[in-house]
Amino acid sequence: xxxxxxxxxxxxxxxxxxxxxxxxxxxxxxxxxxxxxxxxxxxxxxxxxxxxxxxxxxxxxxxxxxxxxxxxxxxxxxxxxxxxxx
Numbered sequence: 001x002x003x004x005x006x007x008x009x010x011x012x013x014x015x016x017x018x019x020x021x022x023x024x025x026x027x028x029x030x031x032x033x034x035x036x037x038x039x040x041x042x043x044x045x046x047x048x049x050x051x052x053x054x055x056x057x058x059x060x061x062x063x064x065x066x067x068x069x070x071x072x073x074x075x076x077x078x079x080x081x082x083x084x085x086x
Contacts, residue, residue: 030053030055031055034053035069035072035074035076036074038076039074039075039076044075045076045077045079046065046069046076046077046078046079046080047079048080051065051080062078065078
């Protein structure tokens with residue numbers, strides 16, 4: 001995965017706008033890399049650990065993840081722990 005800092009060079013001093021671009025670019029890469037890895041696996045199960053690894057909240061970002069899976073046709077099963085039930 002290519003990071004924004006690698007694209008612009010180590011000696012570049014980013015402005016505030018660049019920092020926002022950097023954050024969302026890397027977050028986007030992390031999310032889609034994980035989703036594609038899970039979809040290519042035999043299990044195809046996206047867990048709470050995967051969500052946390054993408055920098056997302058398993059419960060709070062569940063709808064966002066479901067929307068991404070539907071919008072991009074990514075074939076994985078979303079299995080996020082439900083805090084109300086053991």
